[in-house]
Amino acid sequence: MxxxxxxxxxxxxxxxxxxxxxxxxxxxxxxxxxxxxxxxxxxxxxxxxxxxxxxxxxxxxxxxxxxxxxxxxxxxxxxxxPGLIMLSRYLLDNLKYMKVVSPLLESLARETNATAFFGALSGESVYVVDKHEGNQNIGFTLQIGHRFHFTLGSHGKCIVAFMPLERRKILLERKKLYFYGDPAAVDLERLQCELNDCRHKGYSVDTGEVTPGVNNVSAPVFGPTEKIIGCIVLIGTFSGPAIEEYGRKTAYTGREISYRLGANLKNIYGNGNQK
Missing domain, CATH: 1.10.10.10 (Winged helix-like DNA-binding domain superfamily/Winged helix DNA-binding domain)
Structure with missing residues (x-):
């Protein structure tokens, strides 16, 4: 017993x-x-x-x-x-990077009177997780949670520009790339020039090729491991000299957020394009 x-x-x-x-x-x-x-x-x-x-x-x-x-x-x-983002939607407001991103994003939108959003990179999609709108009369319908393909337009260029070289080579062999909207419009020689330019300036540009009449500039955001985690995108009807001016402002915002998140900007950009 x-x-x-x-x-x-x-x-x-x-x-x-x-x-x-x-x-x-x-x-x-x-x-x-x-x-x-x-x-x-x-x-x-x-x-x-x-x-x-x-x-x-x-x-x-x-x-x-x-x-x-x-x-x-x-x-x-x-x-x-990306399912984890949807599952964690109630947590997003309390995440450290959101506390860093939101005020800088708001400041960028206010300075430029354009719409600024932060897109989080997940797999092959970019998800809008925060946005601020300036005072332009023309508004853009952009919902939190909206998803874009990660090669689309200016944000696609800035993401791919800062990819590891081997991965970038493999990616650019694909038939369907959306840097200029229609995959048939991709000119790899032109694209390579734009990617190099983005690495040098810290931002990329789309002048109405994805959406006629709407211009945008994008800059990458890096996390503590110096891997790209998303991008800052500024959208508006600005044109001419304003594109370059707003591009610099967007690049600065991306670097400032990356710096506050713990990224080593010297390792990413070298000595020529830091805070």
Missing amino acids: FCIQNKMRKTKSVYKPIVPAVEQASQVLLCLGDGGKFEKKLTQICAEVGIHKSKAYTILNTLSKYGFVQKDTYLKTYSLG
């Missing part, structure tokens, strides 16, 4: 109210968000989490279905997905 009771006590003591599959899925998400490489291959995830390939593949596919994980079919890597 004593032995039976003892066994029962042991069984009770090792019981954990945890679902193994959910625990493993949580470990996979934590692995993808551990602050190291943003994108990881299946073998790396398996090694870090300690699970078999088949199990990891099934978990990643399930998480991808709900947008919590995104797969890069070209590089065969996995990263955190």
